[in-house]
Amino acid sequence: MIRFERKTLKLAAVAAGLIVIGGAAGLALARFGPGNSDPVAASAGExxxxxxxxxxxxxxxxxxxxxxxxxxxxxxxxxxxxxPGAAAGVRIDPALVQNLGVRFATVRSGTLEGDLTASAVIDYNDRDVAVVQARTAGFVQRVYARAPGDVIAAGAPLVDLLVPDWGGAQIEYLAVRRTDDAALIAAARQRLVLLGMPESLITAVERTGRPRTTVTMTSPISGAIRSLGVRAGMSVPAGLTLAEINGLSTVWLNAAVPEALSGQLRVGRSVDVTLAAFPGQRMTGRLTALLPEVTGDSRTLTARVELRNPGGRLRPGMYGQITFGGSSTPALLVPSEAVIRTGQRNLVMLAGEGGRYQPAEVRVGREAGGQTEILAGLRDGERVVASGQFLFDSEASLSGVTARSLEQARAQSGIAAPAAVPAPVSAAAQTYRASGRVQALEGRSITLAHGPVPALEWPAMTMAFTVADTVPLGGFSVGGQVDFTFDVIGGKATIRSLTRREAGQ
Incomplete structure (x- = not known):
């Protein structure tokens, strides 16, 4: 009984082993047997x-x-x-594009609004400033409860000054007046003026017949006190600034305008103003100046708008918006967010057929309302990536995909390029010689699988060359062997001569 069971177990183990071996062999035959090959190898081989x-x-x-x-x-x-001759661009899985929530936009012809808006802050009008100074040395007897920030009217008293030196001159003037000598009286009065006495003080001395050594300094204009540099009991020298008053009849609005849009502004044009403090109210101002300095951090230019301030309700520091009106013009438009600004050029990501994407160089114009004007590089109806385009651009760069140039876009649109005089080839350009096999022919471009070029430290490889206009391409076909010479100028390889290579050479 025991032997029978052991024999049965051995047979079962052998059978199980055969099944495992047979399964593995079947899997191997399924993958590598006749008619079936490794899918990776098949993919690479095809x-x-x-x-x-x-x-x-x-x-x-x-x-x-x-x-x-x-x-x-x-x-x-x-x-x-x-x-690029087969299918330009880089291919990205549509499922991945959908998972990323990528948005697309169609290049369209439309109207670009001429209005330009910018944020602005109210500031004092620095052209409406009055400075009150001591005309002679003296002592501050009284300060009329003033402080910086107070709004005062014209003629409001600021400071009482005691000037002892004026007493003797006024007594002499009063004595001269009693002589009835007109010439002496005029000379004595002129002396009081030269000592810095205001006309109102001299008139008061003449009327009362008594000397007055205390003078009240008043504000020449209405406005806000910007500075008050004296207190009671202080001694002041001649020429000291006692107070500075800024008028409030007009105010400035300093608007930050993007540098790229500043060329649209003209001094003297009227602008519409809305303030957060007065919602729903529109005011009108005038652009008086474009400051000459650009802010380095924000790349903005300050536009100064002058605005009337009846009642003084517009206060420095208030926030608002300025709208520079302009005429609307027809333009080719894309969403501003679709433009990749690299600093050296502007790009958009074109969405092609079959899930392929290619960067395209564009020349942009004005920008308004979230739309950017395209001056060159796109056609009406083309689709561009409006979100996530930086990921597509990175993938294209890693894959070695070159951007469609403005010239290529012009050629695809059927627009003739501007006539230009061909630049002569530099006599110092070095010419290199190589042999190869024609892989593709397209216009004035030829793709060759060529041997190594030791002078350039190039290995044997397949690459595209530009064929000079003086080199005929008739009689050449894909697969043919050729000898050629070329030069490299500005990183561009151009074939200067091309001949067929006979069999056996």
């Missing part, structure tokens, strides 16, 4: 690899896989169907 590159330096190309000499990472293959 797509033609043109070259390998480092995503961090996509401009450098290599003829075989391996580790990048620049970064500690593996080289990435560039397939033939990823070349």
């Amino acid at each position: 797509r033609e690899v043109l070259y390998w590159y480092d995503p961090m330096t996509p401009g450098q190309r290599f003829d075989k896989p391996g580790k990048s000499p620049f970064m500690d990472m593996q080289l990435v293959p560039r397939y033939a169907d990823e070349e």
